[in-house]
Amino acid sequence: SAVISQKPSRDICQRGTSLTIQCQVDSQVTMMFWYRQQPGQSLTLIATANQGSEATYESGFVIDKFPISRPNLTFSTLTVSNMSPEDSSIYLCSVEEGQGTEAFFGQGTRLTVV
Amino acid sequence: GENVEQHPSTLSVQEGDSAVIKCTYSDSASNYFPWYKQELGKRPQLIIDIRSNVGEKKDQRIAVTLNKTAKHFSLHITETQPEDSAVYFCAACCSAGKSTFGDGTTLTVKP
Numbered sequence: 001s002a003v004i005s006q007k008p009s010r011d012i013c014q015r016g017t018s019l020t021i022q023c024q025v026d027s028q029v030t031m032m033f034w035y036r037q038q039p040g041q042s043l044t045l046i047a048t049a050n051q052g053s054e055a056t057y058e059s060g061f062v063i064d065k066f067p068i069s070r071p072n073l074t075f076s077t078l079t080v081s082n083m084s085p086e087d088s089s090i091y092l093c094s095v096e097e098g099q100g101t102e103a104f105f106g107q108g109t110r111l112t113v114v
Numbered sequence: 115g116e117n118v119e120q121h122p123s124t125l126s127v128q129e130g131d132s133a134v135i136k137c138t139y140s141d142s143a144s145n146y147f148p149w150y151k152q153e154l155g156k157r158p159q160l161i162i163d164i165r166s167n168v169g170e171k172k173d174q175r176i177a178v179t180l181n182k183t184a185k186h187f188s189l190h191i192t193e194t195q196p197e198d199s200a201v202y203f204c205a206a207c208c209s210a211g212k213s214t215f216g217d218g219t220t221l222t223v224k225p
Contacts, residue, residue, distance in 0.1 A: 031212065040201055042217040043158070092157065099208040100146035100165070105157040 002095050006106030020079045021109045023093035028073035035092045049076040083113045116141040116209035120216025135219045137204035138186040146207040147187045153200045194223045
């Protein structure tokens with residue numbers, strides 16, 4: 001099973017600034033994803049982080065707002081840019097070691113924008 | 115793409131009763147159906163899964179059933195305990211190579 005380290009675990013940020021969230025996996029994984037979740041609510045997929053190429057964004061999410069990097073098979077970052085209070089949420093990275101396998105999640109980043 | 119609907123959104127049961135959560139999916143090509151439990155402030159974690167070549171799977175107090183023809187699957191928890199209180203997510207895989215999650219069910223087990 002994959003072990004994921006996600007940081008920071010929480011942050012309070014000023015509006016207009018940017019925050020970069022890191023996700024480190026202890027093994028090489030094919031698929032990495034970034035989700036947004038309001039506490040106790042559904043998981044909303046932001047994008048699929050593709051190794052060596054641009055991320056694939058879901059409807060309603062754009063690269064300028066949520067740039068993603070994935071330089072190798074064990075690491076990815078998500079940046080929340082030009083933040084507003086509406087960006088306050090929990091951000092989770094997730095990995096799947098292959099199609100049709102269990103998803104493992106990072107511990108999440110609780111972001112508050114003031 | 116895949117669409118997963120999950121019901122109910124909230125469920126409250128007495129300790130010792132059974133709980134059932136149901137999901138439907140749209141893509142007949144989906145072949146892997148996991149269930150995740152997310153306790154308050156924690157990350158989602160897999161509790162049970164089923165593949166399309168199996169109709170039912172059981173692990174102690176939890177079981178999952180799958181009806182491929184009707185494209186629905188269900189989570190059954192028997193003899194519920196207060197520690198079963200959490201948000202439960204179903205998922206269907208692998209349209210476009212990724213899992214699609216349901217919107218979650220908040221289960222409350224009252225002592």
